[in-house]
Amino acid sequence: MEEMNGDHMHGMTGDPYMHRGRKMMMMHMTFFWGTDSEILFSGWPGSHSGMYALALLLVLFLALLVEWLSHCRLLAGDRDGSNRVAAGLTRTLVHVLRVGLAYMVMLAVMSFNVGVFLAAVGGHALGFFLFGSRVLKKPSQPSDSGKTSDVPTMSC
Template sequence: MDGMDHDHMPGMNRTTPPPPHGHKMMMMHMTFFWGTQAEILFSGWPGTRTGMYALAIVFVFVLCVLVEWLSHSRLLVPAKPGVGSGIIRSLVHALRMGLAYLAMLALMSFNGGVFLAAVAGHAVGFLAFASGAFGKPEEVYRPQAGKATADLPLMSC
């Protein structure tokens, strides 16, 4: 480079302008951390109160249980294939994916408690709706020909 250093390159100055409109900038964690001082999904939420953090943990847990429920349940009455049932299945799929993406965004807080709540929510949801612990284990893993065991195909990574 023609004798220029990083201090003289555009956009690479040492002074950082203050945040607009008096907003405080919060550093995002890029590694897992433990503690109640986290931002989960929304700016400023759950805040600094431990009770709100506990509510956020419960929210993530329930969110993951709902993803499992939508993934493994049979909500719709089996009907003839058609546009109407296809639209309803598509809407249920969109809801499931929206909830799964919300859970993923919550995990991006890198908070250890949020991570454990998400894993526990998926585990409890799987136990309740897909493991066969509460009946019909044969139907879950060996569906009969032509009989769907859930409204939506299973999610896979």
């Protein structure tokens, strides 16, 4: 049986953070500040502050898009019931897109970078303010029997 120490772990020699000649990045397990982070993709955005800012904008936009999809009205009411299957498939597609984007935002937040966390929360807050709070909605618009979106809310 092989001994495990700093120089020899499970038959691997050298640095325990080297894998097949590539340096592996240590993943943070607590919140941290900094631009040197990996968000969603290996090696992205890297250590460049401009790419980090772009990554934060992407996370903010994804969270905003999740909120828009949560509160949008893309379909006219199917009062006559003639196109219920097409409406159901469209609602399902919108729901799948919304859930997939929400999971991408969650995975970005799992980078434990405080900037990414604040961008995600800010995107959701801005999206809710614009699309869910009804602050910008004209009061003369009919409510269509209280229905506020095409897909059900994401709540337990």
